[in-house]
Amino acid sequence: MENVALENRVFNPPAEITENANAKADIYELAQKDRIGFWDTQAKELVTWVEPYDKVLDDSKAPFYKWFVNGKLNLSYNCIDRHAKSDRRNKAAILYESEIGRQVCLTYGMLYREVNKFANALASLGVKKGDRVALYMPMIPEAAIAMLACTRIGAPHSLVFGGFSPESLRDRINDCQAKVLITSDGNFRRGKPFALKNNADKALEDAPSIEKCVVVKNAGNDVDFVEGRDVWYHELMAKAGSYYEPEVMDAEDMLFILYTSGTTGKPKGVVHTTGGYLVQTQATLKYVFDIKEDDVYWCTADIGWITGHSYVVYAPLALGATTFMYDGTIDYPAKDRLWDMAERYGVTKFYTAPTAIRTFMKWGTEFPKSHDLSAIKILGSVGEPINPEAWMWYREHIGGGQAPIMDTWWQTETGAFMCTPLPGITALKPGTATVPFPGIELDIVDENKNSADVGYLVVKSPWPSMLRTIYGDDDRYVETYWKRFGDFYFAGDGAKRDELGYIWVTGRVDDVLNVSGHRLGTAEVESALVECEEVAEAAVVGKKHDVKGEAVCAFVILKDGFEANSELIDKLRKHVGVKIGPIARPDDIIFTGGLPKTRSGKIMRRLLRDIAEGRAIGDVTTLADPGAMQEIASQYSGKED
Ligand code: 7RM
Numbered sequence: 001m002e003n004v005a006l007e008n009r010v011f012n013p014p015a016e017i018t019e020n021a022n023a024k025a026d027i028y029e030l031a032q033k034d035r036i037g038f039w040d041t042q043a044k045e046l047v048t049w050v051e052p053y054d055k056v057l058d059d060s061k062a063p064f065y066k067w068f069v070n071g072k073l074n075l076s077y078n079c080i081d082r083h084a085k086s087d088r089r090n091k092a093a094i095l096y097e098s099e100i101g102r103q104v105c106l107t108y109g110m111l112y113r114e115v116n117k118f119a120n121a122l123a124s125l126g127v128k129k130g131d132r133v134a135l136y137m138p139m140i141p142e143a144a145i146a147m148l149a150c151t152r153i154g155a156p157h158s159l160v161f162g163g164f165s166p167e168s169l170r171d172r173i174n175d176c177q178a179k180v181l182i183t184s185d186g187n188f189r190r191g192k193p194f195a196l197k198n199n200a201d202k203a204l205e206d207a208p209s210i211e212k213c214v215v216v217k218n219a220g221n222d223v224d225f226v227e228g229r230d231v232w233y234h235e236l237m238a239k240a241g242s243y244y245e246p247e248v249m250d251a252e253d254m255l256f257i258l259y260t261s262g263t264t265g266k267p268k269g270v271v272h273t274t275g276g277y278l279v280q281t282q283a284t285l286k287y288v289f290d291i292k293e294d295d296v297y298w299c300t301a302d303i304g305w306i307t308g309h310s311y312v313v314y315a316p317l318a319l320g321a322t323t324f325m326y327d328g329t330i331d332y333p334a335k336d337r338l339w340d341m342a343e344r345y346g347v348t349k350f351y352t353a354p355t356a357i358r359t360f361m362k363w364g365t366e367f368p369k370s371h372d373l374s375a376i377k378i379l380g381s382v383g384e385p386i387n388p389e390a391w392m393w394y395r396e397h398i399g400g401g402q403a404p405i406m407d408t409w410w411q412t413e414t415g416a417f418m419c420t421p422l423p424g425i426t427a428l429k430p431g432t433a434t435v436p437f438p439g440i441e442l443d444i445v446d447e448n449k450n451s452a453d454v455g456y457l458v459v460k461s462p463w464p465s466m467l468r469t470i471y472g473d474d475d476r477y478v479e480t481y482w483k484r485f486g487d488f489y490f491a492g493d494g495a496k497r498d499e500l501g502y503i504w505v506t507g508r509v510d511d512v513l514n515v516s517g518h519r520l521g522t523a524e525v526e527s528a529l530v531e532c533e534e535v536a537e538a539a540v541v542g543k544k545h546d547v548k549g550e551a552v553c554a555f556v557i558l559k560d561g562f563e564a565n566s567e568l569i570d571k572l573r574k575h576v577g578v579k580i581g582p583i584a585r586p587d588d589i590i591f592t593g594g595l596p597k598t599r600s601g602k603i604m605r606r607l608l609r610d611i612a613e614g615r616a617i618g619d620v621t622t623l624a625d626p627g628a629m630q631e632i633a634s635q636y637s638g639k640e641d
Pocket of ligand 1: 260507
């Protein structure tokens with residue numbers, strides 16, 4: 001074993017998990033034989049339908065697929081009512097801890113009452129089925145309550161990550177014409193209140209569709225109130241009725257919109273619908289994290305991302321599980337904060353991102369060692385490829401040397417896991433998301449759509465939790481995902497296959513960066529940069545980073561008469577932070593006189609990446625001006641890292 005490279009080591013599933021696993025040994029075979037039948041079984045087992053569907057899949061108008069045709073259901077009913085009316089009534093649905101140590105436990109019975117009341121509160125503000133509601137919230141229980149209340153009414157929500165800037169929030173509100181914004185006064189970051197409502201106020205200066213803004217009192221910091229527009233959450237709740245009849249929704253009614261970065265500057269509003277999403281998120285969580293009645297399941301993702309939607313809120317609650325939420329920094333008051341909580345709450349399943357794992361590795365083993373993590377049975381990883389070193393460290397120091405790691409490949413667009421091991425079945429190798437989930441058809445293809453061992457990752461047939469379109473832009477939906485390989489969905493990732501047939505996702509092949517597991521379009525950062533009066537042109541690339549996976553690196557051409565200096569670098573970095581959010585701030589800004597472009601004018605980012613990562617410059621023969629590269633490279637070598 002000693003001499004085997006990390007990524008070639010194989011870890012067999014632990015017998016204790018295999019014996020009692022939710023997924024039985026024949027699950028792959030069953031799904032293989034009858035894919036549609038497999039999803040039919042999942043849909044019947046996992047969802048309480050108001051009216052049954054008459055067909056599992058309608059593919060007559062591809063790529064506008066429909067799942068569980070004419071089925072009727074309500075999502076909040078599936079997440080709460082059916083548990084609140086069962087023996088799970090007094091079981092913890094949501095466990096929560098804030099950075100300053102405030103603890104909340106909401107049982108299914110309590111959650112039921114809160115969601116019903118808030119649905120009434122929203123209805124009292126005029127929110128009806130089909131209206132869009134924007135959420136800009138910290139990781140507080142009220143965020144989950146608000147999401148569920150929206151689904152009870154049938155009003156699609158659009159969550160905007162609390163780390164995004166006022167301008168990002170404004171653009172997302174305006175794109176979907178949201179009627180109500182739900183936000184909070186603030187939350188704590190390293191012990192200090194962060195004033196979220198101030199950001200919301202700035203966004204609302206130019207968001208005319210918003211009629212009301214609901215504010216959750218959380219951090220207790222001062223807020224400005226706009227008369228007639230702003231209302232306190234607790235005041236609405238105090239007078240809200242205790243029952244709201246769940247709206248009967250069609251399986252294909254819109255459930256939510258979530259904006260994600262693409263290859264142009266304008267984020268895409270990814271649209272998910274109700275039935276298929278509920279089926280696949282539950283089936284995947286049930287089998288991949290092997291959810292059992294006594295689990296305390298903790299997914300560290302923010303609810304502002306798809307992982308937070310699917311695997312902090314909807315899937316765990318639909319399964320009647322206990323989901324833990326933490327709002328705060330991971331090293332406050334000390335670097336053992338997460339392990340301290342994992343021990344105190346008895347966490348059994350833990351799901352996080354490689355960027356966090358690499359941070360823990362850097363801090364050292366003494367922090368997890370100082371806590372009893374022996375309750376942890378299964379670990380998960382998501383957001384980017386996990387490097388084998390981080391995988392081994394995670395298994396050893398968080399998983400007690402034995403917890404299997406579920407490396408789950410999926411996207412905002414896929415809604416739920418697509419490529420992932422199953423803990424009682426799949427032999428693991430560090431660094432690979434292994435095999436497609438049962439009922440999912442993945443492949444790796446070359447430019448000509450032929451199956452290959454290295455190439456582009458595609459999904460060969462529709463899946464229940466797939467996106468249905470880009471909000472308000474069907475053409476862009478077709479163009480982005482269904483043009484390149486026709487009836488195969490193009491994920492935007494490169495991948496390779498090993499001798500076991502396992503899929504290794506190698507990263508994005510389009511102009512999208514992955515910074516600490518967060519998707520950022522190069523074009524978004526570029527358009528923020530060229531807004532500055534000094535900047536004539538900008539090109540942004542990702543650069544390998546030990547902790548973040550990728551860091552933002554910007555090449556900037558200045559207009560005549562402006563001087564390249566460190567104040568300007570600060571100014572540009574700040575501007576990007578304000579425009580998009582702190583995660584988008586470039587680590588490096590390099591001033592240059594020209595950019596490498598093809599004769600058709602496309603920036604050759606591959607060459608800029610060579611420079612950013614200190615490699616010899618690759619093939620320049622397709623450049624309009626091959627000399628440009630020498631100049632840029634010499635600029636770069638003079639720069640301090
Ligand atoms: C869930 C999420 C999606 C992109 C995706 C990949 C990358 C995500 C993995 C991964 C390798 C993984 N949604 N990615 N998970 N790469 N292995 N297990 O992250 O829409 O924000 O990002 O993230 O590039 O296309 S996302």
